[in-house]
Amino acid sequence: MSGHQSPVTDSRVLVTGGAGFVGSHLAAALLPENEVRVLDDCSTGTAEAVPAEATLFEGDVADPEAVAEAMAGVDLVFHQAAMVSVPRSVEAPVACHRTNATGSLQVLDRARYEDARVVLASSAAVYGEPAAVPVTETEPLVPESPYGVSKLAAEAYARTYADRYGLETVALRYFNIYGPGQAASDYSNVITTFLRRARAGRPLAIHGDGGQTRDFVHVDDVVRANLAAATADGDAVAGTPINIGTGRSVTIRELAEQILSVTGSDSDIVHTDAREGDVEDSRAAIDRARQLLGYEPTVDLESGLGTLVDGGTRR
Ligand code: NAD
Numbered sequence: 634m635s636g637h638q639s640p641v642t643d644s645r646v647l648v649t650g651g652a653g654f655v656g657s658h659l660a661a662a663l664l665p666e667n668e669v670r671v672l673d674d675c676s677t678g679t680a681e682a683v684p685a686e687a688t689l690f691e692g693d694v695a696d697p698e699a700v701a702e703a704m705a706g707v708d709l710v711f712h713q714a715a716m717v718s719v720p721r722s723v724e725a726p727v728a729c730h731r732t733n734a735t736g737s738l739q740v741l742d743r744a745r746y747e748d749a750r751v752v753l754a755s756s757a758a759v760y761g762e763p764a765a766v767p768v769t770e771t772e773p774l775v776p777e778s779p780y781g782v783s784k785l786a787a788e789a790y791a792r793t794y795a796d797r798y799g800l801e802t803v804a805l806r807y808f809n810i811y812g813p814g815q816a817a818s819d820y821s822n823v824i825t826t827f828l829r830r831a832r833a834g835r836p837l838a839i840h841g842d843g844g845q846t847r848d849f850v851h852v853d854d855v856v857r858a859n860l861a862a863a864t865a866d867g868d869a870v871a872g873t874p875i876n877i878g879t880g881r882s883v884t885i886r887e888l889a890e891q892i893l894s895v896t897g898s899d900s901d902i903v904h905t906d907a908r909e910g911d912v913e914d915s916r917a918a919i920d921r922a923r924q925l926l927g928y929e930p931t932v933d934l935e936s937g938l939g940t941l942v943d944g945g946t947r948r
Contacts, residue, residue: 638666639662639663639666639667639860640860640861640863640864641663641666641667641709641860641863641864642666642667643666643667644667644668644708644709645667645668645670645706645707645708645709646663646667646668646669646670646707646708646709646710646711647670647671647672647703647704647707647709647710647711647749648660648663648669648670648671648672648687648710648711648713649671649672649673649694649703649710649711649712649713649714649736649740650672650673650678650694650712650713650714650715650754651669651670651671651672651673651678651683651687651689651713652671652673652675652678652679652680652682652683652689653673653677653678653682653713653714653717653816654678654810654812654814654815654816654852655713655754655807655810655852655855655856656671656673656678656711656713656714657678657682657683657684657814658812658814658852658853658855658856659711659713659856659859660683660684660687661684662856662860663860664684664686664687665686669684669686669687669688670687670688670689670690670703670707671683671687671688671689671690672690672692672694672699672700672703672704672714673689673690673691673692673714674691674692674693674694674714675691677717677816682814690702690703693732693736694712694714694732694736694737694739694740695731695732695735695736695739696739697739697742697743700739700740700743701743701746704740704743704744704747704749705747706747707747707749708747708749708750709749709750709751709752709863710740710744710749710750710751710752711752711754711859711863712737712740712751712752712753712754713754714732714736715732715733715736715754715783715784716728716729716732716733716780716783717780718780719758719778719780719781719910721780722778722779722780722783723778723779723780723910726779729779729780729783730779730782730783730786732783733780733783733784733786733787734783734786734787734790737753737786737787737790737791738787738790740753741790741791741794741800741802742794744794744800744802745794745798745800748800750800750801750802750803750863750867751791751794751800751801751802751803752802752803752805752859752862752863753787753788753791753802753803753804753805754805754807755784755785755787755788755804755805755806755807755874756780756781756784756806756807757806757807757808757809757848757876757878757915757917758776758777758778758780758781758784759774759776759781759784759785759788759806759874760772760773760774760775760776760781761774761775761776761777761781761912762775762777762912762913762914763912763914763915766846766882766914766915766916767880767916767917767918767919768876768915768916768917768918769876769918769920769921770806770873770874770875770876770918770921777910777912778910787804788804788874791803791804791872792804792872792873792874793872794872795871795872796872799871800871801867801870801871802871802872803862803865803870803871803872803873803875804873804874804875805855805858805859805862805874805875805877806874806875806876806877806917807850807855807877807878808847808848808849808850808876808877808878808879808915808916808917809822809823809824809847809848809849809850809878809915810822810849810850810851810852810855811824811825811849811850811851811852811937811938811941812851812852812853812937812940812941813852813940813941814852815852823847823885823888824849824888824892824938824941827888827889827892828892828896828941828942830900831892831893831896831898831900832896832898834898834899834900835900836900836901836902836903837889837892837893837900837901837902837903838903838904838905839885839886839889839902839903839904839905840885840904840905840906840907840908840911841904841906841907841908841911842886842904842907843884843885843886843889843902843904844884844885844886844913845884845885845911845912845913845914846882846883846884846885846913846914846915846916847882847883847885847888847915847916848878848879848880848881848882848915848916848917849879849882849883849888849934849937850877850878850879850917850930851930851931851932851937851940853931853932854877854879854928854930854931854932855877857928857931858875858877858922858926858928861926861927861928862875862926865925865926869925870925870926873921873925875921875922875925875926876917876918876919876921876922877917877919877922877928878916878917878919878930879917879919879930879933879934880916880917880918880919880930881916881934882914882915882916883934886902888934889902890902891934891935891938892938895935895938895939895942896942
């Protein structure tokens with residue numbers, strides 16, 4: 634997040650997953666006003682993504698000793714480390730639970746000892762197919778993947794730690810995040826995949842008819858939401874899940890067309906079989922984020938995609 638001063642200052646802060654996409658942006662935004670540590674096993678993230686002024690603790694978030702070492706004396710934790718891929722969670726649900734649910738529990742439990750606030754990365758995946766869009770935080774929580782279940786478990790622990798131990802915990806339910814530095818791997822999200830293919834002149838493959846909708850939120854806005862969650866009134870936010878999106882959505886077909894336009898690519902758009910388990914419609918209601926965090930998305934999709942065109946995706 635360039636050109637903005639962090640509202641978090643003079644703190645010792647841990648960013649778990651700080652070698653990854655969101656975590657590395659957060660770590661950069663917290664510098665130089667804070668002492669920043671990163672705990673990451675570099676499984677999908679890379680040490681090079683960690684800002685030079687931050688201290689990298691290479692370790693597993695589900696390992697209590699690694700967590701205790703990285704959290705010694707911290708005031709605040711942004712917990713981003715996770716197995717992020719839904720398909721991978723379907724292949725390896727126990728490993729997903731270990732990292733996402735047990736790992737979150739380890740962080741919360743150590744935070745109790747350190748008396749640190751924990752801002753936790755949750756996901757719109759906790760809703761499954763939303764009962765209504767825009768989806769509010771009070772909609773039923775019916776996750777459809779081990780990933781979604783693991784995030785729901787982490788949120789439930791965060792709420793319980795707030796209720797039982799008075800720990801200041803906030804769970805941010807991210808919608809679809811995009812921005813510079815996002816990995817373009819086999820499991821990456823649709824924007825990095827489309828950009829890579831458009832640049833290479835290869836066809837953009839849409840699963841199904843392309844009418845499915847998503848709420849794409851720029852990583853700079855996600856960073857702002859995290860910083861606001863770290864400084865918001867503890868009594869108001871403790872244990873509360875908060876949607877972080879833009880409140881707007883586009884169809885995947887519109888997205889593909891926008892990407893062809895911003896890249897100037899003449900790639901074709903092709904359709905493949907619909908993917909089983911894909912959510913049809915997703916759009917965040919962001920009233921709670923506005924009310925509790927003073928959050929307002931600032932980057933619209935067109936300008937956000939523009940920032941990516943000059944080679945902003947890694948791998
Ligand atoms: P990412 O894969 O870039 O970052 C995750 C980081 O966690 C990586 O650096 C990885 O090496 C690290 N990690 C994985 N397992 C670990 C472990 N056992 N111990 C320590 N570190 C470990 O993904 P991201 O997009 O930056 O996601 C950040 C957070 O946001 C995650 O919690 C994810 O579930 C959540 N989220 C992301 C999106 C999105 O669209 N990117 C949407 C909803 C929620």
